Amino acid sequence: MTTTTDDTQHDSHADDHHEHHIPYGIKRWLYTTNHKDIGTLYLWFAFIMFLTGGAMAMVIRAELFQPGLQIVEPHFFNQMTTVHGLIMVFGAVMPAFTGLANWLIPMMIGAPDMALPRMNNWSFWILPFAFLILLSSLFLEGGGPAFGWTFYAPLSTTYSADSTALFVFAVHIMGASSIMGAINVIVTIFNMRAPGMTWMKMPLFVWTWLITAFLLIAVMPVLAGAVTMVLTDKFFGTSFFDAAGGGDPVMFQHIFWFFGHPEVYIMILPAFGIISQIIPTFARKPLFGYASMVYATASIALLSFIVWAHHMFTTGMPVAAELFFMFATMLISVPTGVKVFNWVATMWRGSMTFEVPMLFAIAFIVLFTIGGLSGLMLAIVPVDFQYHDTYFVVAHFHYVLVTGAIFSIMAAVYYWLPKWTGKMFHIGLAKWHFWCSLVSVNVLFFPMHFVGLAGMPRRIPDYALQFADFNKWISIGGFAFGLSQLIFLVLLVKACKKQGDPVSAQVWEGAEGLEWEIPSPAPYHTFETPPVVK
Amino acid sequence: MLSALMTAPVFAESKDQIEQYQLNMTKGATDISAGVYDMHMLMFVICVLIGAGVFIAMFISMYFHRKSRGAKPANFHENVKVEIAWTVIPFVILIFMAVPAMNLLIDMEDASEPDVSILVTGSQWKWHYKYMDNDVEYFSKLATQADQISGKLPKGKNYLLEVDRPLVIPTGQKVRFLITSDDVIHSWWVPDFGFKQDANPGFINDAWTKVNDPGVYRGQCAELCGKDHGFMPIVVIAKEPAEYAEWISEQEAVQQQAKAEEQRLLAMNMTMEEAMDQGENVYNANCAACHMPNGEGLPGVFPALKGSQIAVADQPKHIDILINGVTGSAMQSYAKQLTMSEIAAVVTYERNAWGNDTGDLVQAKDINSAMNGQ
Numbered sequence: 059m060t061t062t063t064d065d066t067q068h069d070s071h072a073d074d075h076h077e078h079h080i081p082y083g084i085k086r087w088l089y090t091t092n093h094k095d096i097g098t099l100y101l102w103f104a105f106i107m108f109l110t111g112g113a114m115a116m117v118i119r120a121e122l123f124q125p126g127l128q129i130v131e132p133h134f135f136n137q138m139t140t141v142h143g144l145i146m147v148f149g150a151v152m153p154a155f156t157g158l159a160n161w162l163i164p165m166m167i168g169a170p171d172m173a174l175p176r177m178n179n180w181s182f183w184i185l186p187f188a189f190l191i192l193l194s195s196l197f198l199e200g201g202g203p204a205f206g207w208t209f210y211a212p213l214s215t216t217y218s219a220d221s222t223a224l225f226v227f228a229v230h231i232m233g234a235s236s237i238m239g240a241i242n243v244i245v246t247i248f249n250m251r252a253p254g255m256t257w258m259k260m261p262l263f264v265w266t267w268l269i270t271a272f273l274l275i276a277v278m279p280v281l282a283g284a285v286t287m288v289l290t291d292k293f294f295g296t297s298f299f300d301a302a303g304g305g306d307p308v309m310f311q312h313i314f315w316f317f318g319h320p321e322v323y324i325m326i327l328p329a330f331g332i333i334s335q336i337i338p339t340f341a342r343k344p345l346f347g348y349a350s351m352v353y354a355t356a357s358i359a360l361l362s363f364i365v366w367a368h369h370m371f372t373t374g375m376p377v378a379a380e381l382f383f384m385f386a387t388m389l390i391s392v393p394t395g396v397k398v399f400n401w402v403a404t405m406w407r408g409s410m411t412f413e414v415p416m417l418f419a420i421a422f423i424v425l426f427t428i429g430g431l432s433g434l435m436l437a438i439v440p441v442d443f444q445y446h447d448t449y450f451v452v453a454h455f456h457y458v459l460v461t462g463a464i465f466s467i468m469a470a471v472y473y474w475l476p477k478w479t480g481k482m483f484h485i486g487l488a489k490w491h492f493w494c495s496l497v498s499v500n501v502l503f504f505p506m507h508f509v510g511l512a513g514m515p516r517r518i519p520d521y522a523l524q525f526a527d528f529n530k531w532i533s534i535g536g537f538a539f540g541l542s543q544l545i546f547l548v549l550l551v552k553a554c555k556k557q558g559d560p561v562s563a564q565v566w567e568g569a570e571g572l573e574w575e576i577p578s579p580a581p582y583h584t585f586e587t588p589p590v591v592k
Numbered sequence: 593m594l595s596a597l598m599t600a601p602v603f604a605e606s607k608d609q610i611e612q613y614q615l616n617m618t619k620g621a622t623d624i625s626a627g628v629y630d631m632h633m634l635m636f637v638i639c640v641l642i643g644a645g646v647f648i649a650m651f652i653s654m655y656f657h658r659k660s661r662g663a664k665p666a667n668f669h670e671n672v673k674v675e676i677a678w679t680v681i682p683f684v685i686l687i688f689m690a691v692p693a694m695n696l697l698i699d700m701e702d703a704s705e706p707d708v709s710i711l712v713t714g715s716q717w718k719w720h721y722k723y724m725d726n727d728v729e730y731f732s733k734l735a736t737q738a739d740q741i742s743g744k745l746p747k748g749k750n751y752l753l754e755v756d757r758p759l760v761i762p763t764g765q766k767v768r769f770l771i772t773s774d775d776v777i778h779s780w781w782v783p784d785f786g787f788k789q790d791a792n793p794g795f796i797n798d799a800w801t802k803v804n805d806p807g808v809y810r811g812q813c814a815e816l817c818g819k820d821h822g823f824m825p826i827v828v829i830a831k832e833p834a835e836y837a838e839w840i841s842e843q844e845a846v847q848q849q850a851k852a853e854e855q856r857l858l859a860m861n862m863t864m865e866e867a868m869d870q871g872e873n874v875y876n877a878n879c880a881a882c883h884m885p886n887g888e889g890l891p892g893v894f895p896a897l898k899g900s901q902i903a904v905a906d907q908p909k910h911i912d913i914l915i916n917g918v919t920g921s922a923m924q925s926y927a928k929q930l931t932m933s934e935i936a937a938v939v940t941y942e943r944n945a946w947g948n949d950t951g952d953l954v955q956a957k958d959i960n961s962a963m964n965g966q
Contacts, residue, residue: 125747125751125752126740126741126742126743126747127741127742127743128743132819132820132821132822132823133819133890133893136816136818136819136821198892199891199892200890200891200892200893201892201893204818204819205816206816210776210777210815210816212775212776212777212793213776213777213816213817213818216775216776216920216921216922217716217775217776217818217921217922219892219893220892221892300793300794301792301793301794301795302794306794306795307777307792307793307794307795308792308795341657341665342659342665343665343666343667343669344667344669345669346668346669346670346671347669347670347675348669348670349670350670350675372779372787372788372789372790372814373790373792373797374789374790374792374795374797374798377697377698377701380697380701381694381697384690384693384694384697385690388686388689388690389686391682391686392679392682392683392686395678395682396675396678396679398646399646399678402646402649402650402653403674404669405650405653405654405657406649406653406657406666407653407657407663407665407666407668408653408657408663408665408666409657409658409659409663409664409665410653410654410657410658410659410663411658411659411660412654412658420650420654423650424647424650427643427646427647428643431639431642431643432639434635434639434689435632435635435636435639438631438635438689438693439693439697440627440628440631440693440696440697440700441628441631441632441635441693443628443700443786443787443788443789444617444628444632444783444786444787444788446788446814447779447781447788447814447815448814508613508614508615508616511614511615511616511617512614512615512616512617512618513618513783513811513812515781515812515813515814515822516816517816517821517822518812518821518822519822520741520752520822520823521752521822522750522751522752522753523610523747523749523751524610524611524612524614526610526612527612527613528612528613
């Protein structure tokens, strides 16, 4: 994948011309339609939400540091677990991936910008309002949402506080934002690829995001439907989820998880793409099995629509349904396994170096695999009856979401940050960030497997004494992981102030792809004349 | 916070008897739970082997194929045979997991031909057990004192895992649980029995167990069910069938006697002092979780009783709420949970405590007539 160099030359002239017209001040960010600016906005927003949701996790871990109720009341504890989940899923992980898509997809496929730049601005700028609404509900009488991020009816309908209306509105806005972002990604990839950038030449990050965008369009409306039914059940006397009126509370779970399971893959497929970009660079060897990676991603996406009820094995489904969802779920481990094997084969007989993005990528593969394997255990219905709704599940999904999705986002930020700023980030701080995060995240989440197996349920503010010692360690790990992220904050502030050594266009020795052929920092406008991909 | 720090040494002392650092799932008390444990271990071993294989390959590569060791990159990037192999082999491994899992599941889901059937009903935040073959039913609630939770008293050995009235079942017999809920979704889980089953309002799920040895088995509600989800334990005592038979007939007698006693009390009048004393106890055990010990509730979620129009003025409405609950809210019916004299006492208490000085004294016969629609 190379471009003709005279195109690049031409570009940098055009860019010089445009540099003078970069708007400045608050208006630059409010009115921007530039994919790079919007990408930056998304990424900073996601990071602020990550710290906010993280602060709530600190409250949770402080309360669980020892048995008894010390710091918060159970009702507030439930609000913390709920809003922590909502913020991390909809405020941190998803916007971070959208930010990366904004920055990278046009540069990777040789497009000058996203296809729908004004909608791009709009899809970002409604997000802060969604989260302001959600967070403000915590200060209302009766508190914010306290029914878990999964908002199972009737706890979220008949038995919830009136702030549920705000929760519903906030989720609607988040959903609209995601759908607009997804449409933008699809339209951009379909229409704006540079000449010669055929489907099977697209970088895997672009492929995985394309498939993710289709998942988003398919399931975000389902979520919108679910919250709307909650709204009308609570405020307008409908009985979708109330047996007394002919409804069914379990139907809520079917609808929610029909959204929720593809949502899981929405949060991990772009991560697969990122890792597939980073491993070949630092192994100095092409990605093993590019085509099978694409097919594996597509199969995971398709299978994700027929496994939703594995979240509901204890709801009293018929045996036949339990067996179907068990087999379908187990099947997902095949394409996921193919991906992991391909990454290892890419590393095999490479010439590896271990720069910070590679460290995060390797940690991703190991820890995501652990989370994947515990997922396979959870798929087995008879044992899931024991695992379900315990800390074993909490351990599982934090391994795939924190050391999976979030580690991949950090890997991506370290990998492309020098391209964005033109300066190498502070490597010392980055290594501290990596090693502190790696150790503390395992002290935090690994013992959760044990307390879960020993019988500790999720979402409880207080626990029996036999879980005390492990919980103390989990909390210590949690505080350490939280503090480690402040190192990242310092590093990012330094990077945004453009401190550090200048980097070349390629930045990393083994990096390949269109984004590494434009100058560092990436000019405000790139590929105004499309490059030709051979 | 301060009180928690002060009791920390006491807490450390009482904790010594509790086994810490349990790493694995329990084998449990039934053949099914032992089967679940074996299935869990089979999965665990297979997953560890797969994980170990992947990680060893990775770390060999990371050690030997480093640039700093002078490794030159190879250029291979696909191999159809290898890719087919690592698609097919995992598939075969999955079949080896799926078959025993399927057999175990089919055994677990067969709740037919039970010896004993018990209707288990969850409600915020207690369990109700009704023996379908005998005239016995009762509520089972957390027995841990509030002062232990707040740290004012040292925590006991079974902290948060103790109830006022445990469920009693016979050993060696197939006990079927019919599980449902009166309000939100709960989940009935005793780890030693190897299953958990959701309690869905308006629907009945079934599950069963056959406990081999007598003993006390403890569990908890496993589905987030609101504020006191963490304070809704389950305790089951398994007794030899003969002992169980004795227990159940004794309970039948006791419950019949209690009903007779309730009729007798209808004719009696409590003094204000008696009513306030009994009312305060009933209030703290049943009402304080939501309406708070000071009667101020939790604004926006649970209404205050202190100074409320219903508690200071509308007495018929007050009694009606206790008997029938409030549809579309967390307020449940207490007609089944409390005796008529208890309801009378608690209404009296609520109308006179915290400055609600109405002077109203409600008697059991008033409740009886309200219940009979007079």
